[in-house]
Amino acid sequence: MPALDESGLGKRIAVLRKTKRMFQSQLARESYLSLPMIKAIEQGKRQPSDAALESIAVALGVDPTRLLSTFTGTETRVHAALPRISAALATYDVSIIPAQRTAAELHVAVSEAVNWRLAAQYGRIAQHAAGLLADALAVFHAASDQREAAGLLVATARSADAVAYKYGARDLSARLIELMRWAAPYTEDPLVGTSVAYVRTETFFTARAHTAGTRALETAIDGAPAVTDESTAAASGALHMRAAVIAGRDGDAATAETHLAEARRLSASIREGIYRGTAFGPESVRIHELSVAVGLGQDHVGQAFAVARKWTPSANIPAERRxxxxxxxxxxxxxxxxxxxxxxxxxxxxxxxxxxxxxxxxxxxxxxxxxxxxxxxxxxxxxxxxxxxxx
Known part of the structure; x- marks a missing residue:
């Protein structure tokens, strides 16, 4: 059972239900709970079980932590989903099961999963990742023109990887990253390759191979498309941000500052936004300035405080990064x-x-x-x- 919620779990459910213009009877029906139970929960007379809270959250279209910030049932859901994600990945290079979605339906579902990743709603990703990955692979193998399907496959694998990496399934994470690297060339879009290089840095963080990670990112930077617009500036800028952080973890302050300076330059003329699934812009660079200072260790606390003294991230920044x-x-x-x-x-x-x-x-x-x-x-x-x- 979740702990008692001092801030009013029942009232929060009721408010969210009303904003979605749902009656209590409709919430009961869609969450597979009885109407008396829904009434008791909203009145604060009854505390929902983990399963009941998740059912209510699904019916309301939100993650359970939106209703109860201390909710921990997500961890159980995620770990139960990891074997299914691994199984969907096992036969990535052959088509076995036909897709359950059309390409258009898959596009909508993948876009939703990307938004969940940016919002750090890992439980929702875990719930759908295996099916999404299976469909993305099936659509890719069936497509006569695989470019768009490959892009959807990369985005799907990246969302699944967010769950695997955050919850400690590092071998699965590495396999998903290799899938991204395999699929990226089929897109014929070099910016997809830069986004995959950004994500690949996770493997270097995991192995504490910081020097190798910095070099890999610098190779990706050298191979990135020339900066001609916001998208290409964001692609190179994101790689510089990432290189700064891993160089900071390596204790290489000079290299970290070189990459930060280039990221600042590239962010100066573009809007903060999401480019190929990665946030980049002036605010993202500031966040990475603090990250570099903390990564360099206790002797750089003053730099971290300087970043945060007069500025904190706005709501425009994805929840995970904020x-x-x-x-x-x-x-x-x-x-x-x-x-x-x-x-x-x-x-x-x-x-x-x-x-x-x-x-x-x-x-x-x-x-x-x-x-x-x-x-x-x-x-x-x-x-x-x-x-x-x-x-």
């Missing part, structure tokens, strides 16, 4: 002895993207350190630590 900003700022604040501020930053991260925050190793490490030092509100801090899995 929550990452607050998680990394919390780490810097902890290093700087600002324990209460660090805990507040973690709470902001959770309010933006609960699933991303709960699975982020730095969030877990930071809250574990805060609790060990007992330097902030102990009761709520302990509750947060339990939720994030730090104790």
């Amino acid at each position: 929550s990452g900003f607050w998680i990394e700022l919390a780490r810097a604040q902890m290093w700087g002895g600002r324990m209460d501020d660090a805990f507040e930053s973690l709470k902001v991260a959770r309010s933006i993207a609960p699933q991303h925050t709960r699975e982020h190793p730095w969030a877990r490490e930071t809250v574990a350190t805060l609790e060990r030092l007992k330097r902030t509100d102990e009761e709520s801090l302990h509750q947060f630590a339990v939720w994030v899995g730090a104790v």
